[in-house]
Amino acid sequence: MTHIYAKLVGSAVLWGGTWVAGRLLGTYMGPFSAAFLRFALASVFLYFLTARIEGRFPRLARQDLPWLLTLAATGIFAYNALFFAGLRTVPAGRAALIVASIPSVVALFSGLLFRETFAPLKIAGIVVSFAGVGLIVSGGDPLALLAKGLSSGDLCIFGCVAAWAAYTLAGKKAMERIAPYSAVTWSCILGALMLLPPALFMGLSRDVANAGPVAWGLIAFFGILATGFGFSWYYEGVKALGPTKAGVFINLVPVVAVFLGWLVLDEPLSRALALGGLLVLLGVWLTNRRRPSERRVLPSGR
Template sequence: MAADRRAAAAIIMSAIAINERRAELDGAASATLVLLCLLWGLQQVAIKVAMTGFSPVLQGGLRSLGALALLWAWAALRGMRLFERDGTLGLGLLAGLLFAGEFLLVYAGLSYTTVSRSILFLYTAPFLVSVGAHLLLPGERMRGVQAAGLACAFVGVAVAFADGLRLPTNREVIGDLMVLAAAVLWAATTLVIKGSRLVRASSTKVLFYQLAVSGAVMPVASLLMGEAGVTAPGPLALACLAFQIVVVAFASYLAWFWLVARYPAARLSAFTFLTPLFGVLSGALLLGERISVSLAAAMLLVCAGIWLVNRRAPAVGA
């Protein structure tokens, strides 16, 4: 636990070293981005391992509650007013419900499918955001290269589904569909935030809404689903839950929001293709998951699609 807190502090403190807005990514920002993508890729492994001591959906609820407590303390130390009336409560609750549904499906889906497969389907969300923004948000038109990225990712998902259908049972396909549904909810959450007054709220407050609602909903859902709950977790399961709470849901999100406030969002988003790559590799290296030729091809197609979707538009007159 102490090591996890030190890791979280290191991520935050490394981010605080620079405080001005910059037009280009520097070495520190690039290194932080790669580290964040690695942490997000490892999250699914941590969820899988922690299932040895915690039921999936309950685990997700504990993650949100733990991160909520840390975020609340962080906001109090910085004098942030999380409960000030600004007209975002209803929208915040909606974003929180979508966030809760997303992670309920991710955690439940991982009890059926592998880390390697789940992260490929989860990271279809950037493509769904691009389509939704094109249809719903003014000024967010999809360019030709983004459409090519969408097509590339669609082929990758189709290849991954076909690979799952060749497996001995349909368990993986059930989990794949659950995680794909989670990606839809992730995209919906992003569009709600981008298309409403939540976009003008502080990132800390938006994250607070999401953690608070999911922390309330997921333990109740776990009870209604008849999950076993906490089942004598060992040190490794506890460490994996602590990693999710302290490093991923708290520290990494704060570091990401810090980067978004200081560097161009398009440049930052271009790095997200690394997350499914790290996720697939960590599932294979740490859990011994099988990576077939088809799944490897699907991974490359999805990563290439993410890169194309987030590719920066050429400057006018260039």
């Protein structure tokens, strides 16, 4: 079982590294070029991985197409275009901590859309998480934020939160009929196709011609390591430990991003960033904490 925990930690480290890698890659090419190349490479990797795991690569069923297009449009196209655009101006650690609030956003909209109950603990978690985001974005000075407003980079990162929350909520329904690896692989393929036209329009050919070894190394990190191995290791953990235990490791992602941002990019670690990050993670923990009565009804082995 040790190797499963190692793979879960590894996936969190790889995903945390994407924030620093995205910040660096943004200096070499535009957001649509970076996003397309990432998922073009990831699609090839995941195609062969899915075929090996499931025995063959599953065909695209017509009745599943609307769900897969929704996943591709939100989690691949919108999220990654906004991700690379935002990281051109927003520090990696700050962006990662804002995006760490996604579970609280998902919990909020799950309650509103699917009429899930809002337990007091969940409400408290959502409020605490949002307070942490406010502290991070304002730098500890809410009045200055009200006076200046959000930057375009911050708006892009908040767009990432909205896009991934939509992807998660759509995936909740999609996974009822589509196997996880198939859903991820097809959404990557369809998302890459969606990203191609704007990438071509925004200078993909120029970016490819000008990309040097560092840029291609970053793209390989995104496509093969972070997307390919990151997803496969995480799903192995979900299969072995269950989604609840495996999901705990996601909380390592912003911590790794902040540390690598400081180590690699020399990003400052302010008190507001540290306290805001702690509030976000505390809020996420409270949001997803189960009451004793909820734990008792879980199947054994979870």
